[in-house]
Amino acid sequence: MYKPLADEIRPRELSDVVGQQHILGESGLLRRIVESGQIPNMIFYGPSGTGKTTVARIIAEKTNRTLRKLNATTAGIADIKLIISELDTLLTPGGVLLYLDEIQYFNKKQQQSLLEFIEDGRITLIASTTENPYFCVFNAILSRSTVFEFKPVSAKDAEIAVSRAIAIKIKDLEEQYELEDGVVKYISQSCGGDVRKAMNSVELLFNAAEEKDGKKHISLEDAKTVSQKSAMRYDRDGDEHFDILSALMKSLRGSDPDAALHYLARACETGDLTGICRRILCSASEDIGMAYPMAVPIVKACVDSALQLGLPEARLPLAEACVLLATSPKSNSVVMAIDSALSDVRAGKAGPIPRELQNVHADGTGFEREQGYLYPHDFPNHWVKQQYLPDELKNAKYYEYGDNKTEQAAKAYWDKIKDGK
Numbered sequence: 001m002y003k004p005l006a007d008e009i010r011p012r013e014l015s016d017v018v019g020q021q022h023i024l025g026e027s028g029l030l031r032r033i034v035e036s037g038q039i040p041n042m043i044f045y046g047p048s049g050t051g052k053t054t055v056a057r058i059i060a061e062k063t064n065r066t067l068r069k070l071n072a073t074t075a076g077i078a079d080i081k082l083i084i085s086e087l088d089t090l091l092t093p094g095g096v097l098l099y100l101d102e103i104q105y106f107n108k109k110q111q112q113s114l115l116e117f118i119e120d121g122r123i124t125l126i127a128s129t130t131e132n133p134y135f136c137v138f139n140a141i142l143s144r145s146t147v148f149e150f151k152p153v154s155a156k157d158a159e160i161a162v163s164r165a166i167a168i169k170i171k172d173l174e175e176q177y178e179l180e181d182g183v184v185k186y187i188s189q190s191c192g193g194d195v196r197k198a199m200n201s202v203e204l205l206f207n208a209a210e211e212k213d214g215k216k217h218i219s220l221e222d223a224k225t226v227s228q229k230s231a232m233r234y235d236r237d238g239d240e241h242f243d244i245l246s247a248l249m250k251s252l253r254g255s256d257p258d259a260a261l262h263y264l265a266r267a268c269e270t271g272d273l274t275g276i277c278r279r280i281l282c283s284a285s286e287d288i289g290m291a292y293p294m295a296v297p298i299v300k301a302c303v304d305s306a307l308q309l310g311l312p313e314a315r316l317p318l319a320e321a322c323v324l325l326a327t328s329p330k331s332n333s334v335v336m337a338i339d340s341a342l343s344d345v346r347a348g349k350a351g352p353i354p355r356e357l358q359n360v361h362a363d364g365t366g367f368e369r370e371q372g373y374l375y376p377h378d379f380p381n382h383w384v385k386q387q388y389l390p391d392e393l394k395n396a397k398y399y400e401y402g403d404n405k406t407e408q409a410a411k412a413y414w415d416k417i418k419d420g421k
Contacts, residue, residue, distance in 0.1 A: 012058065018158065019150075159184055260326045
């Protein structure tokens with residue numbers, strides 16, 4: 001019977017799991033918990049292929065509990081009830097360790113059906129998810145569980161698994177194989193931290209190896225073909241995708257054009273033009289703002305070009321916009337100003353609009369005085385002192401000039417006019 005290579009080489013001991021040293025190293029908390037034998041309810045959070053299922057299986061083997069596995073993409077209440085019916089019977093003398101994969105696909109009712117049993121200890125829950133558990137797992141489950149984050153496996157650690165997989169394949173097939181230099185390193189780097197992807201690449205290479213001079217030959221070119229684009233995670237609704245967009249915007253804000261281009265490239269590979277354009281447009285006003293106001297129309301023109309061109313050509317105007325934003329002077333004075341104003345409005349600080357600013361259609365119909373609005377263009381320098389804010393907020397100050405050249409020039413101009421100097 002066919003068995004995927006990823007399952008065939010699955011580690012049996014925690015020390016054989018590649019990566020996750022922050023929780024599985026010799027002093028790692030998860031390792032110490034497993035060695036203690038007292039297993040709490042846990043949620044394993046992280047990308048695919050990082051060892052969540054493997055670690056859960058190792059834990060199950062090291063306990064005296066009966067292992068039951070469910071995948072939330074296909075399981076339902078009936079499956080949960082079946083496991084519950086086994087409790088306190090000879091089928092589960094030490095209780096049940098339930099490994100629930102992809103818990104984010106269980107709705108609130110399905111998750112809550114486990115509460116009573118994980119609380120009294122008859123079921124020990126180990127759930128895994130590729131989504132942020134604080135968003136997709138209900139609080140009642142979270143409060144009874146410990147969350148452990150599994151991180152993408154580094155290329156260096158992935159090399160260990162790839163080398164082990166190649167050795168197993170050569171031993172099992174009992175044939176002479178020749179690998180070009182760089183095959184192991186390329187697969188390890190291109191798997192994007194997903195060991196399962198790396199194992200699938202190894203398996204495909206061995207299945208398709210060409211025979212040359214009595215040996216099976218595995219070329220670097222073939223490794224590049226089977227591993228193409230595998231370093232990217234394409235779930236458009238997943239955490240990784242939004243992390244890329246977040247990193248793009250923060251790199252623009254941090255004035256690092258190289259990082260911005262890196263995350264732009266990763267975002268372009270996902271094909272999410274709308275998400276990229278939204279973040280870039282926002283950055284023009286949020287992070288550059290009044291320090292270089294022309295960034296807004298320039299970036300808008302680049303975004304319009306990108307949407308009209310489509311990928312892959314869209315990468316060019318988007319890269320232009322990113323380099324412009326990353327190298328522009330920065331100011332968040334606009335953000336601070338509008339957020340301060342919103343804070344007052346939401347707190348109920350408003351009051352009637354001054355009569356001078358109200359619509360002129362009401363003049364003379366029951367009002368005690370005419371509008372009395374002073375038209376600034378009738379005065380020197382197109383300015384006249386006049387109250388614009390409601391009485392309740394007449395002394396409020398929301399906008400503070402940034403310390404960049406553009407805003408300081410505007411400040412000097414208005415200080416001179418308004419102070420009468």
